[in-house]
Amino acid sequence: MSGSDPHALESRLISTGVERLALLGKHAETLMAGYACDEVPLEGLSTTALNRLLAARILWRPDEHSGVKLAPKVRELIAEMLADETRRHVNADVAETLELVRTLVQSYREARDAGEYWRQEQQLLRLRQEVDDLNGRFADAIDSLWRRLNSDFGFVSRLGDKIRENERAQKQIVRLLDGLELIKFDELIELVGSDGALRKLLVSGLQQQLTHHYTSLREVQRRLIELMARFRQQQARSRLVAGMVGFLREHPNFVPGNYALRSQVPELINRAAPIMPAGAVALDHDADARLVAELIHHLPRPASRPEPVTAAGAAELPEDTRVTARQQALREDVEGFYLAVVDHDGEALSALAYLQESDLEWDPEIWLFQVIADYQGLPGSEQRAFRLRQVETQASPFNHLYLIHDVQLQLALLPA
Amino acid sequence: MIEQGPLLERLLAGDFICAVSDEAAFRHLQDESIREQIDAYLRPLNRRLATNTDGTVYFLAWLRLDEAAREQLSRQLGDTVGSLMPMLEWLQWVQEALGRDGLAGPGDVLKPADFSSRCEDHQGLRERLERLASDPFFGSQSDQLDAQLKQVFKRLKEHGYLQQPHADRQYYVVTGKIDYLIDLVRFIRDEENLPIEDQAPTQQSLL
Numbered sequence: 001m002s003g004s005d006p007h008a009l010e011s012r013l014i015s016t017g018v019e020r021l022a023l024l025g026k027h028a029e030t031l032m033a034g035y036a037c038d039e040v041p042l043e044g045l046s047t048t049a050l051n052r053l054l055a056a057r058i059l060w061r062p063d064e065h066s067g068v069k070l071a072p073k074v075r076e077l078i079a080e081m082l083a084d085e086t087r088r089h090v091n092a093d094v095a096e097t098l099e100l101v102r103t104l105v106q107s108y109r110e111a112r113d114a115g116e117y118w119r120q121e122q123q124l125l126r127l128r129q130e131v132d133d134l135n136g137r138f139a140d141a142i143d144s145l146w147r148r149l150n151s152d153f154g155f156v157s158r159l160g161d162k163i164r165e166n167e168r169a170q171k172q173i174v175r176l177l178d179g180l181e182l183i184k185f186d187e188l189i190e191l192v193g194s195d196g197a198l199r200k201l202l203v204s205g206l207q208q209q210l211t212h213h214y215t216s217l218r219e220v221q222r223r224l225i226e227l228m229a230r231f232r233q234q235q236a237r238s239r240l241v242a243g244m245v246g247f248l249r250e251h252p253n254f255v256p257g258n259y260a261l262r263s264q265v266p267e268l269i270n271r272a273a274p275i276m277p278a279g280a281v282a283l284d285h286d287a288d289a290r291l292v293a294e295l296i297h298h299l300p301r302p303a304s305r306p307e308p309v310t311a312a313g314a315a316e317l318p319e320d321t322r323v324t325a326r327q328q329a330l331r332e333d334v335e336g337f338y339l340a341v342v343d344h345d346g347e348a349l350s351a352l353a354y355l356q357e358s359d360l361e362w363d364p365e366i367w368l369f370q371v372i373a374d375y376q377g378l379p380g381s382e383q384r385a386f387r388l389r390q391v392e393t394q395a396s397p398f399n400h401l402y403l404i405h406d407v408q409l410q411l412a413l414l415p416a
Numbered sequence: 417m418i419e420q421g422p423l424l425e426r427l428l429a430g431d432f433i434c435a436v437s438d439e440a441a442f443r444h445l446q447d448e449s450i451r452e453q454i455d456a457y458l459r460p461l462n463r464r465l466a467t468n469t470d471g472t473v474y475f476l477a478w479l480r481l482d483e484a485a486r487e488q489l490s491r492q493l494g495d496t497v498g499s500l501m502p503m504l505e506w507l508q509w510v511q512e513a514l515g516r517d518g519l520a521g522p523g524d525v526l527k528p529a530d531f532s533s534r535c536e537d538h539q540g541l542r543e544r545l546e547r548l549a550s551d552p553f554f555g556s557q558s559d560q561l562d563a564q565l566k567q568v569f570k571r572l573k574e575h576g577y578l579q580q581p582h583a584d585r586q587y588y589v590v591t592g593k594i595d596y597l598i599d600l601v602r603f604i605r606d607e608e609n610l611p612i613e614d615q616a617p618t619q620q621s622l623l
Contacts, residue, residue: 159517234518236614237598238511241519243612244601245504256497256604260489268596268603269496270477272463273488274430 020056024074027053031070034059035078039067080140085148085155094179097134101127105191105198112195124197131201138213141176145169145220149227159235166228173221180214276397333360334370341386341409348389348410371407387412420444420454427454427476428461432576434473434592436522445474469599472522473592496600502553503577503597506568509548513541519598524590526578528565535561 024031027049034040040059042050050068053059059068070078079087108123148155148169153162185207192198248254259269336358341349351371352364360367375388389408395401423441426433435442444450445465455464459479466477478485510520513534520526535542542561549556549564556567569588572578577597578588605612 157517234521237519237521238517240598240601240605240612240614241504241507243614244605244610245501245508247610247612248501248504256493256608258490258493259607260486260493265481265486265489266603266607267466267477268468268600269489269493270466270481271430271489271492272476272478272485273492275428275461 020058023053023056023058027058031058031074032078034068034070035075039069042068083144083147085144085151094134094182097130098182100130101202102191104130105202108198109195124201127198128201131206135206135209135213138176138180138210141172142213142216142220145173145217145224149220149223152227159231159238163228163231163235166224166231170221170224170228173217173224176217177214177221180210180217183210274397330362330366330370331374333358333362334367334374337371338374338386338409342411344411346411348387348408350391350406350408352406368404368407371409372404375409385412386410420450420457424454424457427465427474428463430476432473432475432591432593432596434522434595436589436591437576437579437593442474468592468596469602470595472595475596497604499553499575500597500601502548502551504601505544505548506572507594509541509544513538520590520594522590522592522594525587526569526590527587528562528569529586531565532562535565 027045030040030045045053050059054061054068057071058074060071061068075087078084104123104127108120108127111117111119111123148165153165156162156165183206185203188202188206189199192202259266337349337351337354340354351368355362355364355367362370372388372390375383375386378386387410389410390402390404391406391408392402392404395403423433423438423444426438426441431437433441433445445454451465458464458476462479462485463476464479465474467474478489481489507519510526510531511518513531514520531545535545545561545564545568546559548554549558549568554568554571556564558564558567569578573580573588576593577591579591580588602614604610
């Protein structure tokens with residue numbers, strides 16, 4: 001083989017390549033229409049242009065009667081450029097590349113031994129391109145996998161499709177990992193022998209890149225499995241809820257067992273009753289006095305000042321005499337209760353017990369009201385002579401409403 | 417222990433603690449030594465920390481079950497079972513209104529305004545909301561769309577299924593208590609052997 005022929009071949013390849021690449025740009029819209037649909041629309045495409053596209057293997061015609069379609073490689077190229085995950089292919093055919101690498105290494109050796117430097121250079125260049133392609137295919141595949149993962153498979157909308165896409169991606173990873181397994185560095189070391197350039201390309205360089213791919217693939221695999229678990233959980237939840245709703249509709253009277261009565265109460269239903277922690281200002285801690293004083297200072301003022309108790313006496317309301325008389329009788333009976341307390345020598349008396357014992361007919365609620373009202377209506381000095389205790393319970397754990405059941409009244413022991 | 421005070425108060429008050437309802441507290445609860453401290457503190461109160469199947473929510477359980485505790489649990493279980501249908505129907509309604517194929521889960525943001533506009537466009541959703549809102553669990557008396565939505569969201573917030581990050585902003589975040597509810601549904605299904613399937617039929621593996 002003479003030295004000038006390969007050069008001429010090279011330049012002819014380059015000029016044809018430029019011409020054909022230009023076809024892609026020139027017919028970009030038609031080609032993209034073909035990418036989006038099944039067939040390439042032929043309107044607006046001259047016969048010459050069509051023939052050129054067919055000759056460049058950009059388009060092809062499966063048979064005489066069918067329409068013109070994009071060549072698979074062109075479709076792949078576009079999908080790759082658009083990162084179109086619905087059509088992007090993962091292809092890392094390692095076996096074939098390895099076969100090619102072996103062949104190229106053989107030719108490289110022969111050229112080297114024959115002292116054909118130009119051919120040697122050409123073989124090394126092709127080897128480098130093959131290794132770059134292999135790397136590029138792994139890198140593209142990994143990029144495609146990450147994109148799908150990070151978008152939660154956003155290019156399909158239904159959960160079922162997401163699950164299928166995830167399964168597909170996981171299978172691709174397995175194939176890619178299998179491909180990586182095929183590359184045996186022992187074999188490559190033997191193949192390159194002592195040649196420095198080959199060693200750098202096929203052993204040290206490749207090993208570093210493949211290790212990187214391997215780590216990425218394992219990571220993306222782990223994440224895909226996690227995402228799959230989440231998809232499956234979501235799907236299981238929807239099905240469970242739909243199933244339970246359906247069941248409850250069909251069996252409106254369904255009541256599950258009372259799990260609280262089992263000897264082993266299931267974890268899930270053991271939920272302790274709430275406790276409302278309450279606190280009050282403590283005045284026995286001098287250090288807090290300033291803070292308490294400040295807090296009191298900032299308490300909102302009541303919207304209106306309470307009327308003095310004496311001014312709110314029931315007798316001042318215009319009422320008919322019968323009601324007034326009853327009111328008067330009630331007050332007299334309550335007064336009797338107060339006198340009984342005084343006679344009781346400092347022992348507490350229950351207002352309700354007194355009501356019952358004295359055979360009085362007042363409604364207990366009205367009675368308690370009047371006992372409390374009388375106590376609050378007493379002048380300060382007399383009020384101090386009595387101690388009134390309300391027997392009450394909290395209405396609900398969620399608020400501070402207290403219900404008074406009874407009041408206990410006793411004579412306070414006056415300080416000596 | 418003093419730094420766990422607010423967390424203890426919330427737990428004692430019957431709150432469910434999850435990554436949404438109180439992220440910092442939930443992180444603390446991931447720490448086994450803190451859980452042990454809390455359990456030690458709760459022992460005299462006859463309570464202990466408990467969690468759901470996947471450990472996504474924490475709440476308090478009785479340590480020892482006496483007669484009164486069992487009675488409280490029975491009552492509580494009755495209430496929860498009573499709220500099951502409206503809660504599950506609400507979950508399905510949300511899923512359909514948002515056009516999703518999964519149920520709302522912890523961390524999902526729900527805006528009453530979105531639902532309001534969906535209901536205006538979709539009579540079916542509107543009618544289902546109407547039925548849901550008037551369920552005693554939600555207890556809306558109104559026939560106005562926005563008032564019904566407001567009541568539904570308010571009740572869900574009261575029950576701890578939703579959290580409102582800003583009192584003056586109308587958006588809510590689903591809490592981990594939903595996980596608890598789903599776990600309970602699964603539990604009831606398993607215990608009662610209800611004919612409800614939640615796994616997709618196994619697919620033929622692709623060649």
